[in-house]
Amino acid sequence: xxxxxxxxxxxxxGSIYAxxxxxxxxxxxxxxxxxxxxxxxxxxxxxxxxxxxTHWHIGFIPSLLAAMIICSILGVVIxxxxxxxxxxxxxxxxxxxxxxxxxxxxYTTIFFRGAQPEAYPDNAVISKTFTxxxxxxxxxxxxxxxxxxxxxxxxxxxxHKTKIGKAMRAxxxxxxAARLMGINVNNTISATFAIGSALxxxxxxxxxxxxxxxxxxxxxxxxxxxxxxxxLGGIGSIPGAMTGGMVLGIVETVxxxxxFSMWRDAAAFIILILILIFKPxxxxxxxxxxxV
Amino acid sequence: MLKVENIDVFYGxxxxxxxxSLEVNEGEIVTxxxxxxxxxxxLLKTLSGLLKPKKGKIEYLGNSIAGKAAQGIVKSGxxxxxxxxxxxxxxxxxxxxxxxxYLRKDRDGIKRDMERVYELFPRLLERKSQSAGTLSGGEQQxxxxxxxxxxxxxxxxxxxxxxxxxxxxxxxxxxxxxxxNEAGTTILLVEQNAHMALSVAQRAYVIETGxxxxxxxxKELQESDEVRAAYLGGL
Numbered sequence: 001x002x003x004x005x006x007x008x009x010x011x012x013x014g015s016i017y018a019x020x021x022x023x024x025x026x027x028x029x030x031x032x033x034x035x036x037x038x039x040x041x042x043x044x045x046x047x048x049x050x051x052x053x054t055h056w057h058i059g060f061i062p063s064l065l066a067a068m069i070i071c072s073i074l075g076v077v078i079x080x081x082x083x084x085x086x087x088x089x090x091x092x093x094x095x096x097x098x099x100x101x102x103x104x105x106x107y108t109t110i111f112f113r114g115a116q117p118e119a120y121p122d123n124a125v126i127s128k129t130f131t132x133x134x135x136x137x138x139x140x141x142x143x144x145x146x147x148x149x150x151x152x153x154x155x156x157x158x159x160h161k162t163k164i165g166k167a168m169r170a171x172x173x174x175x176x177a178a179r180l181m182g183i184n185v186n187n188t189i190s191a192t193f194a195i196g197s198a199l200x201x202x203x204x205x206x207x208x209x210x211x212x213x214x215x216x217x218x219x220x221x222x223x224x225x226x227x228x229x230x231x232l233g234g235i236g237s238i239p240g241a242m243t244g245g246m247v248l249g250i251v252e253t254v255x256x257x258x259x260f261s262m263w264r265d266a267a268a269f270i271i272l273i274l275i276l277i278f279k280p281x282x283x284x285x286x287x288x289x290x291x292v
Numbered sequence: 293m294l295k296v297e298n299i300d301v302f303y304g305x306x307x308x309x310x311x312x313s314l315e316v317n318e319g320e321i322v323t324x325x326x327x328x329x330x331x332x333x334x335l336l337k338t339l340s341g342l343l344k345p346k347k348g349k350i351e352y353l354g355n356s357i358a359g360k361a362a363q364g365i366v367k368s369g370x371x372x373x374x375x376x377x378x379x380x381x382x383x384x385x386x387x388x389x390x391x392x393x394y395l396r397k398d399r400d401g402i403k404r405d406m407e408r409v410y411e412l413f414p415r416l417l418e419r420k421s422q423s424a425g426t427l428s429g430g431e432q433q434x435x436x437x438x439x440x441x442x443x444x445x446x447x448x449x450x451x452x453x454x455x456x457x458x459x460x461x462x463x464x465x466x467x468x469x470x471x472x473n474e475a476g477t478t479i480l481l482v483e484q485n486a487h488m489a490l491s492v493a494q495r496a497y498v499i500e501t502g503x504x505x506x507x508x509x510x511k512e513l514q515e516s517d518e519v520r521a522a523y524l525g526g527l
Contacts, residue, residue, distance in 0.1 A: 182395040
């Protein structure tokens with residue numbers, strides 16, 4: 001039952017990667033930018049959740065919602081402030097700006113609250129452990145999984161059934177043709193940042209719940225991992241980000257379980273290198289076809 | 293209905309249109325013919341608000357629309373079928389048509405127009421839930437036209453609808469263009485296929501390297517030696 005246990009752990013961490021990866025992939029899909037500040041939005045989400053639980057005492061669900069709302073506003077502000085004016089600039093310029101934005105968020109947070117870590121309270125949710133087939137499943141991992149599934153279903157609904165979702169798909173496929181439909185491209189891009197950042201915010205809160213410790217630089221590694229997950233799944237693809245996140249989470253746990261826990265992070269980067277060499281389009285990636 | 297006066301349009305430093313003027317009256321089919329790179333697509337993009345003219349006036353139904361955002365232009369009743377069709381390949385035929393009606397809120401009207409599009413293009417009805425990328429070139433052209441009709445345009449801009457299509461399909465597309473026009477939509481048709489374009493249009497403009505060099509009655513232009521020599525294969 002050891003393996004089942006590892007699978008449960010892998011799915012928990014994979015869910016967090018997947019939630020962050022969705023934001024990467026959606027933003028890339030629409031403006032072809034790797035938003036390296038995305039991991040820091042995740043960090044802000046974790047802190048908002050922390051304050052919600054410990055200072056405002058509003059409970060888990062309201063804290064989660066507060067983190068999502070604040071992060072979505074932050075995402076939109078980042079785009080409007082930094083990326084919008086670079087839409088016609090070279091991609092490397094936008095990328096460097098994203099890295100700058102990332103550092104700005106990290107060190108602004110440190111400036112205002114210091115670099116010391118915080119710990120999520122252990123009474124944030126009902127802490128209980130269930131035993132299923134000899135596997136220990138904590139209530140935290142169930143909450144992570146449920147949160148992730150609910151948010152992904154919601155995202156699928158938004159992307160496929162709503163007007164703004166259709167606009168997002170249209171803009172990511174062909175921005176100019178979308179404008180000819182009367183779609184407001186700026187608003188659609190803002191909506192994409194809002195949704196992607198809200199998911200990162202939610203990931204921050206469930207991360208805090210699961211790992212307890214949060215700090216202003218906590219977004220860096222999960223951010224990079226989620227980026228790998230997005231590339232693994234096929235950057236620009238929503239189902240790809242979900243799958244990539246889960247696969248990466250499970251691979252990492254398996255590597256740790258085999259006794260190579262020192263190699264956990266290396267495994268993620270080896271996956272990135274292999275995928276870039278052998279299948280750069282990722283699992284769900286579209287073959288880029290030349291348009292005639 | 294549409295009056296373009298002396299517009300200049302640039303891509304960076306390169307001038308694509310020089311003092312272009314043209315007029316489209318309500319109910320007409322007007323065609324703009326010219327070779328590759330003459331500035332036809334540039335003109336349509338400017339009319340749709342994708343490019344801004346540096347100079348000159350564009351008046352539509354009495355209002356200036358030069359430099360207005362694309363969204364507002366679609367709302368005011370100008371919709372475009374872009375060159376190369378540009379359908380949303382990853383979406384179904386029906387979703388593409390839905391996107392055409394993006395700015396409309398009259399559900400009943402949208403439903404009626406959807407039915408009308410399926411009547412005009414029965415092939416689209418058969419392929420309703422198929423993804424647009426799997427359609428043939430002709431079917432994609434039909435979809436792009438249907439999508440533009442879904443915006444309920446008063447003025448329809450068509451950019452090279454015959455491009456890359458088999459001769460029989462070109463015939464079909466042009467007869468549908470006429471049908472759309474007879475149902476009350478004014479049409480500005482940009483074409484390289486001068487022969488087909490002149491046969492459906494009432495009036496025509498000839499554009500060369502960003503300038504309108506000839507204009508007049510379509511029938512007369514079809515007969516004129518200059519046009520015959522340059523665009524109709526010298527016959």
